């Protein structure tokens with residue numbers, strides 16, 4: 304149990320890191336807020352709904368859902384620093400609120416929420432069935448669960464993507480699309496929507512390639528103008544290897560081994 308708590312804290316630290324911000328920006332999932340709003344539409348979110356956002360990070364999606372669908376959103380996030388940023392960034396009068404908590408043991412009352420979302424995070428949860436059981440507990444019967452996440456075919460992850468980078472990209476413990484469907488169905492949900500959004504990963508890769516090229520060019524310029532080869536920090540050395548890794552990830556997407564899917568489940572009575 305103590306090891307699990309350490310693993311969750313490390314995971315939260317990773318998503319609050321400069322590397323995660325550099326790779327993903329503010330919205331920490333493929334497709335950004337466009338895909339968040341699409342998920343909200345597929346779920347049929349209505350004005351006045353009470354919505355939970357599991358693993359809400361800095362609150363970007365929760366704020367968007369509250370604004371676009373006129374919902375009240377409660378974001379739950381393991382990382383305390385991310386929760387502080389989300390609270391500080393909330394505009395005056397916002398109907399999105401944030402608490403620190405574990406998606407596998409949600410600090411909310413049962414059967415009071417109309418809907419829940421979980422974007423690009425189920426893949427990271429250590430006990431996925433427990434997180435789904437928690438969502439089922441807090442939703443009223445007929446409540447909607449919108450899940451979007453990375454999908455991966457078993458055995459397709461290259462060895463050099465198994466470490467931190469694979470984790471920051473939500474790849475190491477992701478399921479197949481059928482795996483998420485089975486997880487939701489076994490957790491008491493009937494699947495009402497299932498949508499392939501894997502094209503969004505290719506767009507992220509284009510952006511990441513552009514950012515990496517700019518970063519590496521700047522790095523070369525500063526070491527050639529100073530004439531001194533500065534010692535390489537761990538983040539810089541990881542970034543130097545990144546273009547090769549981006550090519551590998553692109554190949555996986557093309558081969559259908561890596562994807563990003565949206566699912567909506569309705570809680571069975």
Ligand SMILES: C[S@@+](CC[C@H](N)C(=O)[O-])C[C@H]1O[C@@H](n2cnc3c(N)ncnc32)[C@H](O)[C@@H]1O
Pocket residue numbers: 311314315316318329330331332357358359360361363364379380381382385404405406407421422423424427428429473
């Ligand atoms: C890839 S980010 C996605 C964040 C956000 N849902 C989004 O799409 O922008 C994953 C987030 O899950 C959080 N997380 C991981 N395990 C968690 C847990 N057991 N409970 C709550 N949050 C968790 C991490 O701290 C991180 O903020």
